[in-house]
Amino acid sequence: MKKFLVDLLGAENVRDDPETLSKYSEDYTEHEPGKPDLVAFVENAGQVQKVVAKANELKVPLVPAVYRTNIGGLCIPAEGGVVLDMTRMDRVLEVNADDMYAVIEPGVTQQIIKDHLAKLKVPLTLGYSLAPPWTSVFANALLGGLTNRSLKYGDQSAWISGLEVVLPDGSMVRTGSWAMKGALPFGLVPFPDLSGLFVAWQGTTGIATKMAFQLWPGHPLNKRLFILTYGPRATYEAMRRLCRTETCDDIGGLSWPAGKMMMGVKRPHPVPQEGEPTFFLYVDLTAEIPEEMAVKEKILQSVLDGLAGEGERFEEPLDIMTLLKVNPAMGKFAEFPTDLDFLTDHGGGGLTWIGTYGPLSRFVETAETGTAIMVKHGFPPMIVSRPMRGGHFGVLRFISIFDKKDAAEVAKIRALNAELLLMLSDRGFVMYKTPIWAWKELSARLDPVMRDLVRRVKGLLDPNRIMNPGRMGL
């Protein structure tokens, strides 16, 4: 395999030195390291096709990867093989401003697409995940991650309007309207939606090389407001009621440790201080004209007033621009994508979460229980949450930072995450970007026929089991 790769890609693009292999054998998380045999850098879809065809012939595992920021250990090789690094495939191939879509390669980051749209001066936008600017838009969409526009438009996979995928036998398929010659990638209908064979499969069924996804109108007026609250009910009931007004572009609910860490405290005390707010909601409002913005702010205030009348406590909404004047550290929430260095550069190197999707009606009780579990294990209860798809469901994440070099702390983190996962699953929350260990825990809860169907589909597409083997119990 190595000789083939060197002949195809050049020796400088095929690495098996210990430093490179070590780097690709782990990520931010506590997941067990897994060393690849080779790391190969590809630059175009034609190269990907040839590599996949050869790997299939030789039955060599392939692990597609870009920036490896998924917090699920999803690019750590479980069974060795070749990590296919696609970061150099970072071109925005098309922006169709009239029909509101873009076509991108896997290595396009949040910052690349943002800069590209700004350069073109098209009044369109996309959502950004709460992840660093160098995170791949493509990977987040393929994995069913979310963005700061998921309240309006759903998880990022819902924005995909066409995929180009290299199948495990080396052939290439297009999904959506794009499959028909001459048609633009405007949507996944009216054909059967074969994109579902590749979305949320963690690279176990094929390697996507191009993605068309929908862009959305940007608006000239934007406001980001912070509302300090004093408990989960005030936070999540406000979130739930605001969703039903259909006036907000984004609503986020963050627990107090997030704010403190952003302002420079590396490891806040697990218990909040007396009298301080325990959550803050941030609300994004957009409008075409000032009158529209004023109405939206009035609706927001009426929701808060209603809850205050029921005994919930809030501070008045604070404009991010005011907070920014007071403390420059708040700049991390002024504009997305944002550099989350307080999570990634804290000295210990470790970052992990249990991230789940679930019903908003259960957020209060689940957040309270998760908080108690984190405090019991000695970690500050950092919760980051959002409603999605108009409030039909939402994301609830329990995030921890830790010292990767401290074996005892790694063991504590594993115990914490295992307990959180079970608690969340018991309450009907479903983990996304699911790591191998969690998949093992959850598989017994899956409908057996669904589990079997997943295996059969995998076997049909990838009979030699070369695509990211070991993920999802496959």
Add this chain to the structure above:
Amino acid sequence: MTQKAIERVRVVVDQPESMNLLGLLMKGLLAKNLSDDDLFYRARAAKTDVLVQAGEMKVTLRLGEGGITILRGDAGSAGASVAGDMKTLLGVVAEGKMVAPFLSGRLKIGGNPLVLLRMLPMIRAR
């Protein structure tokens, strides 16, 4: 402002892992403002601590030789105090809005008002 001044005037949070949100917000503001060391020395001339309260959060600002220490809660040593809800206090800090909130009762000041007048330039966002 000189490099010497930056080294001289420091803002320290006492027990940062247990500091409340108000103290951490104040730290960022003071660290930015005290690059102008004159503001600090004018405030320090008042020779007393100041208590700041936003909602139920309290911090004590202690002006010492080399800078300011932010203590959580009421250290019991303040010669002056300022209190209000978070939005009102941020209005004072970010926009210098002090008179109207004071007259309406949203902003409460206690102790020696001259001390607060000396402090105000130091806690105004610029």
